[in-house]
Amino acid sequence: MxxxxxxxxxxxxxxxxxxxxxxxxxxxxxxxxxxLAVLTRQSHAIDELGTWCxxxxxxxxxxxxxxxxxTRILLRKGSFGAPRGAIEDNLDLKPHGGRIEAADMLxxxxxxxxxxxxxxxAPRGARVEPGGPVYPCTINDLAHAAPxxxxxxxxxxxxxQWNADTDIEWARIKPLPRPLQRALGQVFTFLAENExxxxxxxxxxxxxxxxxxxxxxxxxxxQMADEARHIDxxxxxxxxxxxxxxxxxxxTSASLHSLLTLEDFTEAAFLLSVLGEGTFLxxxxxxxMHAPDEVTADIVRRARADETRHVHFGMSHVKHALSHDHTxxxxxxxxxxxxxxxxAGAGGVPYAxxxxxxxxxxxxxxxxxxxxxxSAFRELMEVMxxxxxxxxxxAGFSPAQAQTLSDLHTPNFM
Amino acid sequence: MADETILLGAVAYDAKVVPIWEGIRExxxxxxxxxxxxxxxxxxxxxxxxxxxxxxxxxxxxLAHVRVKRRTxxxxxxxxxxxxxxxxxxxxxxxKDAGIKSLPDLHGKTLAxxxxxxxxxxxLPLHFLRAQGVDLSSVKLLPFDxxxxxxxxxxxxxxxxxxxxxxxxxxxGAVGDLIWVLExxxxxxxxxxxxxxxxxxxxxxxxxxxxxxxxxxxxxxFKRGLFAMKWENPAHxxxxxxxGLKEWLPPREEGYASLTAALDEQGGW
Ligand SMILES: [Fe+2]
Ligand SMILES: [Fe+2]
Numbered sequence: 174m175x176x177x178x179x180x181x182x183x184x185x186x187x188x189x190x191x192x193x194x195x196x197x198x199x200x201x202x203x204x205x206x207x208x209l210a211v212l213t214r215q216s217h218a219i220d221e222l223g224t225w226c227x228x229x230x231x232x233x234x235x236x237x238x239x240x241x242x243x244t245r246i247l248l249r250k251g252s253f254g255a256p257r258g259a260i261e262d263n264l265d266l267k268p269h270g271g272r273i274e275a276a277d278m279l280x281x282x283x284x285x286x287x288x289x290x291x292x293x294x295a296p297r298g299a300r301v302e303p304g305g306p307v308y309p310c311t312i313n314d315l316a317h318a319a320p321x322x323x324x325x326x327x328x329x330x331x332x333x334q335w336n337a338d339t340d341i342e343w344a345r346i347k348p349l350p351r352p353l354q355r356a357l358g359q360v361f362t363f364l365a366e367n368e369x370x371x372x373x374x375x376x377x378x379x380x381x382x383x384x385x386x387x388x389x390x391x392x393x394x395x396q397m398a399d400e401a402r403h404i405d406x407x408x409x410x411x412x413x414x415x416x417x418x419x420x421x422x423x424x425t426s427a428s429l430h431s432l433l434t435l436e437d438f439t440e441a442a443f444l445l446s447v448l449g450e451g452t453f454l455x456x457x458x459x460x461x462m463h464a465p466d467e468v469t470a471d472i473v474r475r476a477r478a479d480e481t482r483h484v485h486f487g488m489s490h491v492k493h494a495l496s497h498d499h500t501x502x503x504x505x506x507x508x509x510x511x512x513x514x515x516x517a518g519a520g521g522v523p524y525a526x527x528x529x530x531x532x533x534x535x536x537x538x539x540x541x542x543x544x545x546x547x548s549a550f551r552e553l554m555e556v557m558x559x560x561x562x563x564x565x566x567x568a569g570f571s572p573a574q575a576q577t578l579s580d581l582h583t584p585n586f587m
Numbered sequence: 588m589a590d591e592t593i594l595l596g597a598v599a600y601d602a603k604v605v606p607i608w609e610g611i612r613e614x615x616x617x618x619x620x621x622x623x624x625x626x627x628x629x630x631x632x633x634x635x636x637x638x639x640x641x642x643x644x645x646x647x648x649x650l651a652h653v654r655v656k657r658r659t660x661x662x663x664x665x666x667x668x669x670x671x672x673x674x675x676x677x678x679x680x681x682x683k684d685a686g687i688k689s690l691p692d693l694h695g696k697t698l699a700x701x702x703x704x705x706x707x708x709x710x711l712p713l714h715f716l717r718a719q720g721v722d723l724s725s726v727k728l729l730p731f732d733x734x735x736x737x738x739x740x741x742x743x744x745x746x747x748x749x750x751x752x753x754x755x756x757x758x759x760g761a762v763g764d765l766i767w768v769l770e771x772x773x774x775x776x777x778x779x780x781x782x783x784x785x786x787x788x789x790x791x792x793x794x795x796x797x798x799x800x801x802x803x804x805x806x807x808x809f810k811r812g813l814f815a816m817k818w819e820n821p822a823h824x825x826x827x828x829x830x831g832l833k834e835w836l837p838p839r840e841e842g843y844a845s846l847t848a849a850l851d852e853q854g855g856w
Contacts, residue, residue, distance in 0.1 A: 189771020190778030217783040224768045228671065230833050253818055253833050291821070304824040 178247075179203060180210040188221035196222070196248075200231065202260065205252035208234070214243050222246060229253070256300035264298075275331075276324040279388055287314040288385035297385050310383040312438050316497035318386035320489035327388055330395035330482055335475055337406035346413050346468050352538045353465060358416025359529035360460060364476075365407040366421055367453065367587045370429035371483070372400035374445050378438045392486055399479040406472050422523035424516075428585035431512045439494045439501065440508040446487020448509070448578075449587035450480050451564050455557045456586055463534040463549070488568065495569055502570065506578060513581040521584050522554075557586065592621040593805045596633045596642040599626040600740035603829050610826035611816075620812040629736030630704075634658070637796060643805055645796045648738035649706045650850075652794040653843050657856065662799040665838035666806060667813055671831055672792035673842065676764040677712045679785040680749070685758035687784055690719050699729040699748040699757035705739025706790070706846060707763030708748060714849035715787040729757045742766050752781055759784065765831075791842025 181199045186192040192213065199209050213219065219236050226233045230251035239245040264281055266273055282298045292301045293308045312318045349357065375393040382390050411418050432449070435441040457477040464470035495501045521527070527550060532538065535546030558579050565575035593615075597608055608624040615622040625642065627633040630651040637645040638658055644666065647655060655663045679698075681687040687696060693716070701708025709730070717723055731747035739745070748760040749770060764786070770776050795813075797806055816823045818833050827833060850856050 187771075187778035187782070188768070189774070189776045193772055217786075220786055221768050221771065221783070224676070224764045225772060227674070228765070228768065303819065304821050304828075306821065 178208040178210055180212070182212040183215075183218070185214040186218075187215055188218040188225070192218055192222070193225070200248070200250050201256070203250045205250050205255050207250045209248045209250065211246045211248065212239060212243050213246065216244070219244055219246060222248075226251075254302055254304065256302045258298075258300040260300065261298050274324070274328045275388060275391065276328055279324040284315050284319055284386060286316075288318075288383040289313075290383065292385065294384050297387065308383075309381075311381045312378065312386070313383045315386070317439055317494050318382060319389045320486070320493040322489050323386075323388045323392050323486070326482060326486050326489070327392040327395060330392060330399070330479075333478065333482070334395075334398065335402070337402045337409065340475075341406065341409075341472060342468050343409070343413060346466060348414055349416075349465055350537055352532060353536065354414055354416040355419070356416075356529040356532035357414075357465065357469070358411040359419035359525050360533055361407040361411035361416075362419040362421065363425065363523075363526050363529070364456075364460075365404050365411070365418075366425055367429065367449075367585075368400050368403040368407060370432050370587065371445065371450065372397055372404065374432050374435070374441055377433070378441065381438065396483050396486070399483070403476050403479070406476070410469060410472055419529070420523075420525045422525060422585075424519040424523045425526075425585050427516055427519055428583040428587065431515050431583075432587075435508070437504075437508075439491060440505060442487045442490045443505045444508060444512060445587070446483050447491055447564055447568065448561060448582050450483045450487065452557050452561060452582065452586045454480055454484060455553065455560055459530070459549070459553045459556075460533065463536070465533075465536065484564075488564065491568055502574075506570075506574060509578050509581050512583065516583055516585075519584060523585065591805070592623050593644060593809050594642045595622060595624045595644045595646065595809075596627055596636055597624055597646040598630055598633055598648075598737060598740065599628060600734070600737045607826055607829045610822070610829075614816060614823065614826070615812045618812045618815055620808045622809070622812065630738050631736060637798065640798065643797060643801055644809060647794055647796045648740060649790070649792050649794070649843055649846050650704055650710070650738045650855075652796055653847050653850065654856065655796045656843070657847075659799060664797040664799060664801060664806065665840065666795035666797060666810055667835050668791065668794050668838055669830070669832035670834045670836050671765065672794070673836065673839070674789040675707060675792045675842075676789055677707045677715070677787040678762055678764055678767045678783050679712065679716070679759060679787075680752060680762060680767065680781050681759045681784040682752060682755065682757075682780060683782055684780070687759060690716065690721050690785055693721055693759055693784075694725045695727075696758040697727045697729050697756070699731065699751040699760035701730075701744030701748055701761065702732050702735055702737075702739055703730065704735055704737075705744055705763075706792070707765075708739055708745045708761050710849050710853065710855060711790055711845060712761035712787060714845065714852060717852070719785075729760075739763075746770075749776070749781075753777060788845065789842070790845050791839065794838060 179199050179202060181195050183192045183195050196211060203209060223233045226248060230253035232249040232251060234247040234249055236244050236246045266277065266281055290308045290310050290313060291305060293305055295301045375396055379390050379393055432445050435444065454477060457473045457480060461470045461473045531543060531546040531550045534549035535542035561579040561582060562575045565578055566572065570578065597604060604626060612622050612624060630648055633645050634651050634654055636642050637655060685696065687693060703709055713723060729751060731744040733743045733747060734741045745762045745766040748762050751757045752760045813835050816827060816835060818824050818827055
């Protein structure tokens with residue numbers, strides 16, 4: 174904005190017939206105290222502009238006759254209601270290779286370290302007229318709101334969307350022996366139930382997130398679209414071939430309830446994405462490895478690609494928060510311990526989940542094969558633990574902390 | 588012990604009057620000034636209630652203000668006004684196709700005017716036109732006596748005047764400056780059809796009035812609370828916007844001289 178004078182010629186436009194449409198934008202370019210010269214050939218407009226200035230608290234400094242019957246009016250812009258912030262006038266977003274990514278936008282209009290809840294839904298970079306209501310957002314600082322690669326992750330998510338209706342070769346699924354069919358139905362029932370929590374939990378934080386950090390909300394929207402698709406595709410797979418949906422266990426319900434009731438965004442990202450979805454990556458790899466057909470393998474492979482992105486976002490979020498706030502380590506550890514205490518007595522992996530994963534790996538009910546399936550399941554538990562420890566170490570926890578936190582993780586995987 | 592609570596009267600000319608005074612009462616509570624309000628349906632009863640001592644302060648239109656002044660032999664106390672109450676004007680707006688180029692051209696034409704108790708759209712425009720030499724007996728008045736008792740606060744009669752002008756039911760009309768400019772700023776005036784013929788001299792609008800014998804501590808507390816309202820404060824701004832001001836200002840009396848003269852001349856007391 175400028176304090177220098179701006180001059181406009183409103184010709185013979187009446188005050189309410191076009192003059193204001195030139196005067197208001199010109200005043201918007203000025204700082205309070207700046208002077209606007211208006212040239213007009215409308216005699217009444219001078220007086221009307223005077224009243225309008227009084228209402229809007231600008232100051233009509235003088236009106237002098239100019240050459241050719243025109244009047245030159247000088248207005249001093251008032252400070253009442255002037256939008257705050259700098260005018261965005263040197264920003265010209267350029268496509269590269271014909272594209273404009275969200276990451277380009279973020280680079281052009283970077284995040285501030287913190288945001289004012291009084292700016293509401295004003296897009297980042299907008300000048301904000303004062304006096305708007307204070308919004309109920311509680312995630313107002315960069316450290317807890319947005320990791321540095323959030324825009325890239327959003328771009329990736331948008332281009333990686335797929336369709337659970339047309340991208341899956343449903344017609345190629347062949348009938349399976351009944352016990353295997355049932356086991357498959359149970360596995361996908363369990364997956365879908367967990368996916369439901371992954372759909373609901375992020376939704377609770379979007380409304381708390383300051384719109385300044387919209388890229389995080391945009392990423393969470395893609396995550397929710399992913400989870401919606403996973404629920405869709407998993408329940409379809411459970412029912413194609415007649416396996417049907419199976420049992421929902423109380424342990425699963427308790428475990429997911431403890432995610433839904435979290436009130437802190439970073440704790441939720443840690444428990445849901447780093448620990449829960451992280452563990453699910455190993456589960457999905459296991460199902461893919463033991464899938465009875467290529468279509469089923471394709472389904473879980475696609476879901477795992479999406480989950481990898483969710484885990485990546487969760488890791489970025491948590492590491493970003495930890496790097497700015499060292500008390501986070503203790504808080505996250507406390508969150509794991511508290512959840513573990515809530516789930517005390519829940520027992521091990523819910524039996525229907527254990528058994529269906531065993532039968533799936535066995536490929537049927539032949540006792541020799543089931544023995545192998547059982548070993549595969551036990552091995553899965555090991556792999557899940559090892560990979561959780563790796564992720565915790567990567568996040569900056571000590572080896573001892575990583576061991577403890579992984580051991581305290583829910584028997585429900587998520 | 589006397590009640591310390593300031594009781595203020597206001598006229599409920601619009602549903603927004605309730606949130607305005609609830610908001611102001613809330614603000615006063617924050618300033619530790621106990622205040623409550625009661626709403627009247629018309630200014631006549633509010634004036635009588637003030638004079639009878641039933642309320643401490645009345646938020647009065649100019650017409651109610653000068654009546655209180657007269658009834659107290661000029662001794663009533665003026666406490667404050669809105670910034671927007673000062674230097675009010677009225678406009679004589681004409682249709683461009685009516686061939687009215689000067690005030691004498693109004694003779695033989697139809698002039699739409701607002702309610703009989705509207706200072707800005709009836710009482711003062713007619714007073715000032717007469718002072719300019721317009722013979723009102725040869726002008727056909729098209730009056731819009733809507734919301735009588737509200738002293739023009741609702742602005743309804745002024746919008747009626749503008750509507751009549753747009754529709755050609757009148758060739759000329761009297762409206763307050765504020766309505767005229769705000770309707771234009773909102774893009775609701777066809778400037779291809781209407782234009783200003785003449786603008787009246789300035790006059791002042793609403794005022795907080797109290798009786799000469801009022802409790803001085805209450806009045807001081809009221810002024811302190813009132814002037815502590817700031818546009819920059821979002822909670823205050825919401826109320827100030829609703830009430831149509833940006834700043835409360837101290838009182839002044841000279842802006843009501845023309846209205847007093849008009850009432851004398853029109854027998855409007
Ligand atoms: Fe998922
Ligand atoms: Fe996920």
